[in-house]
Amino acid sequence: MQTQNLGYPRIGSQRELKKAAEQYWAGKLSAQQLMQTGSSIRSQNWQLQKEAGIDLIPCNDFSLYDQVLDTCLMTGAIPQRYHDLMHNRQLPHIDLLFAMARGYQKEGYDITAMEMTKWFDTNYHYIVPEFSANQQFTLFSNKVLNEFIEAKEQGIAAKPVLIGPVSFLLLGKEKEPGFHRLELIRKLLPVYIEVLKKLEDAGAYYVQLDEPCLALDLTEAEQQVFAKAYQELRNKTQLRIILANYFECYGNNLSTALALPVDVLHLDLVRCPSQLDDILSTDLPSSRKILSLGVVDGRNIWKNNFETSLHLIGKAAAKLGAERVWIAPSCSLLHVPCDLDLETNNTILTPEIKQWMAFAKQKIDELVNLKQLASGEINASAQIKLQENIAAHQNRKTSALIHDPAVKQRVNAITSNDANRNNVFAERKTKQQRSLNLPLFPTTTIGSFPQTAEVRNWRQQLKKGQLTQEQYDEFIAEETAQAIHWQEETGIDVLVHGEFERNDMVEYFGEQLAGFVFTQNGWVQSYGTRCVKPPVIVGDVSRPAAMTVRWTSYAQSLTSKPVKGMLTGPVTILQWSFVRDDQPRRDTCTQIALAIRDEVVDLEKSGIAIIQIDEPAIREGLPLRRSNWNDYLQWAVQAFRISASGVKDQTQIHTHMCYSEFNDIIEHIANMDADVITIECSRSQMELLDAFAAFSYPNDIGPGVYDIHSPRVPSQHEMVQLMEKAKAVIPSSQLWVNPDCGLKTRGWPETKAALEEMVEAAKSLRATVSANA
The missing domain is CATH 3.20.20.210 (TIM Barrel)
Structure with missing residues (x-):
């Protein structure tokens, strides 16, 4: 049984990245100083996870702006309007990345930024890739390789993380009519294969490919693109592939996901615990696939319920064997704060409420505690953590801070009249125009x-x-x-x-x-x-x-x-x-x-x-x-x-x-x-x-x-x-x-x-x- 983390917050526990990037934009910090800040944050994140006892630590989960934008640079999916900046101005990669994210208005240029939208149903925004019918892809940025080598030099046997090729295309937009962006998969895959081979040559063993679009309602044609793409990747690399899906069940895509030639399948069991039974009832137990169980909530700050998680882990281990079960967060920890230990003001966050919570650092510890408990290790510390966990959950259920009968009574008294204006819009608009007299x-x-x-x-x-x-x-x-x-x-x-x-x-x-x-x-x-x-x-x-x-x-x-x-x-x-x-x-x-x-x-x-x-x-x-x-x-x-x-x-x-x-x-x-x-x-x-x-x-x-x-x-x-x-x-x-x-x-x-x-x-x-x- 192993633990893996899918991703760690990259802003720094004191928002060091935010401050450094904004100073760089203001001309108060050099590019080298900004990159050094990024390197420091990565190193701290890796060492924290290593010291906690995480078995598979992610790299390339760091970004100066956005992981999808990083993938655009990696694959050379750079909109045409930036090409003059690239070639004539020889804009450094860091400035090109920021220009694509924020626009560029200087030196006679006036270039609009790329579109930005929400990352699935989270409050994180990603930069939307732009694709054309004659789109060409080429390996433009070696960021993922460089960060893997950087981790390796620090003694971290890191697991590179990439947005999977199919989700990368699906997350983008066609910028001209007459084609579907998934038609570009054949042009895109050679870049991914080149990246995977470079990682393999550098000593990587696992690679995590995030395919969150497997949580969406996909057509049969889209499912077939997944099947063909991953067969091509399997044929061209010996890396062990971790396929990560999160934010929902695999749903109608489950048979597609189970058939993919990958080594590890990750499940979000916080959003969809029922899918574990669905998967264990298939022929997966007779295969050699490993299941990564996302039992620790990567999107909320509540302490994990160890009893619930241990039940799910035990069920999987009984069917597959402990060696084929990994313990993980439901998704990247990008969506939660860094460290609950920094909350030192008891008047802002009281000890009673604080005991109900876990931030990224604490969730890392929860993974290790769950592994110890699920593995049957006789560990006094883990047993104490279990009892503390049970007590905290019981305290939260009975706390007087939770329930207000007057509020519940008011909700129960709501009628249909409470959700309707007095008149329809056309009548309201006439009255509003008369009183406001707007042009x-x-x-x-x-x-x-x-x-x-x-x-x-x-x-x-x-x-x-x-x-x-x-x-x-x-x-x-x-x-x-x-x-x-x-x-x-x-x-x-x-x-x-x-x-x-x-x-x-x-x-x-x-x-x-x-x-x-x-x-x-x-x-x-x-x-x-x-x-x-x-x-x-x-x-x-x-x-x-x-x-x-x-x-x-x-x-x-x-x-x-x-x-x-x-x-x-x-x-x-x-x-x-x-x-x-x-x-x-x-x-x-x-x-x-x-x-x-x-x-x-x-x-x-x-x-x-x-x-x-x-x-x-x-x-x-x-x-x-x-x-x-x-x-x-x-x-x-x-x-x-x-x-x-x-x-x-x-x-x-x-x-x-x-x-x-x-x-x-x-x-x-x-x-x-x-x-x-x-x-x-x-x-x-x-x-x-x-x-x-x-x-x-x-x-x-x-x-x-x-x-x-x-x-x-x-x-x-x-x-x-x-x-x-x-x-x-x-x-x-x-x-x-x-x-x-x-x-x-x-x-x-x-x-x-x-x-x-x-x-x-x-x-x-x-x-x-x-x-x-």
Whole structure:
């Protein structure tokens, strides 16, 4: 019996990678210094796992930005628009990687970034590969080989990790019509084979190929591509292949997966424990395949239930023999914080709650403890850990921190009226237009403005007691006033207060809701250098007091233009938190919806006429298997409607969604019945609007006209062109003009320049419509 880890957090326990990369972008750190930071993080991760006793330690799970983008570089799948940079400018690999991720706007170049979207149903974002019909692949980057050698030199018998070739293609997009990207598999496989041979020559024994697309509903043709691809790999390499699937069962792909000529099959038994029985009932026991049992949750922070895991491990070992059973996390530990030991403030995370948790470092220890217990080792330490584990789980079941009868009673009293506005959208829109008097193509932003170093410093000083609450509030008031006055001068139609008092769009609300707890250093990577510190939902959720009314009302008092109230929706708060696992997620989501509803009603009472309830994560929460969609969408849409339906017709409800594919769920998006939806569209060049047009979406839409995840400033002409594409499929009377997302991570100079261009674009669009009237 062995332990293996599928991947480890790469940001560093103190977010060293984030800080170094951003200093490099700012010209304050050299490329060599950035690479040294990466090397240090890798070394620390490897040594930690080695010292803990992990048998198979991953390498190439580290990335300066994203593992799928790394695969694009490895295979030479570099979009044509970057080729001039590569050849004429001889851009170093590190700068090419960042240009592809973030765009490139200097030295006379103005190159857009690659598209970014969610990694399955997680809050991690990956860079979407771009494929053309004449796509050529070549080994462009030796990163995987270099990191294997680096680990080997440090005494680590590492297991290289790669995105599998079929999932790599499926995760991408065709950038021209007339072909399917899986047709490229024959061109792609020689690069993979070349990489595997180099690893084999360097001394590798195992290689982990991640094929998470085996968790999706695949066609028979797609399953055949898997079969042919892996037979080709098997024919060309002696490396022992670990096939890793996660986030769901193999489902209808199980027979395909079992027939693949691989040596180890990994199962996510956290998301789908039932698949173990399915597999053990096949002829797999008579083969020589090893099963890797993903029993430790790689996506949540709760302590593993040793009794449950040992039962699953024992069942597999009894059927296969202990030598054919490995113990692993369900997926890469990329999705959890680094180290619970860094949580030293007992007032933030009490000892009672902390004993229920495990971060990446602790999950590594859990794997080793489970191996010792499952192997029958007489180990006093492991036995103590088992008893501690049992006691912690019993304590959590009976803790008074978990249950609030008043919250449960309120949920049980919900009726259909609580999830419906008073009238249909057409009637509401007439009333809203009469009271708001907005122009054609009204302009707005998504909510947040730049959180400068000064703003963040104020927050830190407040936490450290170096500022009084009164002093801090004065700073926030001044920053808010400046933002309001600048928006008025610029000519934006619907203003925002800027959210300078907020840290994270979920954490800020969680701090004010009952049922949540927080961490000091529970950071996880969302994309690139963007790290978030998700709240932890430990118990029943309610709203003790108003959360946003003060600063929104203050901002509204400074202007005659409407100021949007800005809230995070119940599904997004759920998705972007570490959620309690002792009740159905729908129940927790409904509790949050009622809390947000209370805030919406209070904002309306305070005179706020437009309220935005952001739901960027609603598509992210969609189950991977289509058969499970309807159940999720029913309760997710209902939760949003509960949060939004306590107001009068005159109050305009907005929602925002980003990096989502809407085609398959457009009817449900319409059922949310938001008066205005704003969506990410610029990176996809308005492709996402096709779903809204085909469906004849009845409500108003704000398709994002510029990518806020890139530092480049788009021109008025570029934004007008994008809106012309929108006008071609959506009536002008339904269109708003806005950025893709919030501007929190941008700097003020680029923000002001881009928004000024945006306002001018809206004016140009109005003039064109007026001239053609």
